[in-house]
Amino acid sequence: ETGVTQSPTHLIKTRGQQVTLRCSSQSGHNTVSWYQQALGQGPQFIFQYYREEENGRGNFPPRFSGLQFPNYSSELNVNALELDDSALYLCASSTDSKETQYFGPGTRLLVL
């Protein structure tokens, strides 16, 4: 069984740019959640997608947006990058919105 994978592993951008991060769900999982983990802190919930629709969102501005595709893979898009967006971005998948989440290794984003 293939686990959750994310790409790229590392990324460097400059302030004001846009970035797209990708996540492939674990086989059989139809729900994907995205988290931001700043250095030395716990992950912060960004949003969750279930069967291609957003069904939960944390306290992040609209410049954080996402997509989920028919194969349940997902993208996180961040526009107008700010220095504080530098963090590890984690994706997690589950078989249902209510079930246990399995996390990918993350994408480390550095905004200069």
Add this chain to the structure above:
Amino acid sequence: GDSVTQMEGPVTLSEEAFLTINCTYTATGYPSLFWYVQYPGEGLQLLLKATKADDKGSNKGFEATYRKETTSFHLEKGSVQVSDSAVYFCALRWSSGGFKTIFGAGTRLFVKA
């Protein structure tokens, strides 16, 4: 609002010592509770979970009991190993109304040989 509070680290123990990492939560209702572990350079791994009051989650010698009366979910292990060195996160998750998961700040554990 809802929150999770963990004891501050780092926690440094000798091999075979007893481990307790405290976790308390504030929430309206009864969320599911989780402990995740993060090894250096890796993502989060689910360690154990409990979905209702008085449930005990256990895995790899670790255990935690969902205590509604004290709103706590303390992580314990009777005899730690060097390989247990990692960051441990306590979290709560709602099964409805946005499915938000709230994590604590994490507790770093160092185990010395």
